[in-house]
Amino acid sequence: MIATITLNPSVDKRYMVKNFNKNGVFRVHQVEVTAGGKGLNVARVIKQLGEPVVTLGFLGGANGEFIENELNKMGIVNLFTKIKGETRSCIAILSNDYSQTEILESGPKITKHEIDRFLNEYDNILKKSKIICASGSLPQNIPVDFYSELINRAKKENVKFILDTSGEALKYGLKSSPFLVKPNIQELQDITGVTINTERDLLKSVKILSQYTVEILVISLGSEGSIVMYNDKLYKVTVPKINAINSIGSGDSMIAGFAFAIARRFDFEKIINFASACGTANAMEKGTGMINLKNVEFIMENIVISKL
């Protein structure tokens, strides 16, 4: 079984707006709302792939209820810890010039008692899981090294830990050697301090990150595919050109693809191929954390993986 952790879930609202820019007033011509936060997007895609998945994290208030209802509708197992605070909302503004503007709330304050209840549930689930996918930012009052704690507990139970987060939470997480990490280019720049303009800058940053002990290191590059490091070898993954409608959640869909392919024990190149295709398939859909399995198959045939 795969478990996803979303410590800071969110009700994601996507506003479709014509000619969006700074300082204007805009009428929204289409709104979409999903139960989001990275880990929930991951769970939705794992469910679409047909693998059992359970979800953990913190949920509270009216937004928490909305997310619970959505999980029930999708038949996704909900092991979230109930909290007093209100789960956040995040807004994405998509415009006709293909711009994507995201406004992310910081999330509720979590109490010590709520953290303890979460950790109890987590320890239970570690005994039943093959893979943990922990994704996204930390809500308020969660210690910055919290992912590190979760990784250490997973290691004791021999459970593979996939970490997809940013900033300080990623820095601390890396110190505990997760099985797989997947920063995007912005997250890589933030963590290494290297501004990336050229492939040389990119490879320099990958080298800095490779000082941490991580089994699979993935740098996702949006429509440019990704760079993957495994067993001291570097791979460049080129994905086909597609008609991208909404690439928010492509990273999460890629993580879902990795978790699924690793759980099913695919060989290494097929793992990269499958995960990348899930990321690309998400960009072809209106919804966030949504894939069409027929598109995944077609994309897989058109991905090129080369050794660097």
Ligand SMILES: Nc1ncnc2c1ncn2[C@@H]1O[C@H](COP(=O)(O)OP(=O)(O)OP(=O)(O)O)[C@@H](O)[C@H]1O
């Ligand atoms: N426009 C696109 N065209 C083709 N493939 C894409 C596109 N955007 C994303 N992908 C695929 O999805 C993968 C992950 O995308 P990306 O690097 O945008 O992740 P991310 O920034 O973590 O996304 P998010 O945080 O919104 O989930 C890429 O490596 C690629 O395989």
Ligand SMILES: O=P(O)(O)OC[C@@]1(O)O[C@H](CO)[C@@H](O)[C@@H]1O
């Ligand atoms: O604040 P975080 O947790 O880093 O990111 C939150 C978020 O932007 O990530 C997802 C896309 O990957 C969205 O569903 C969600 O709103």
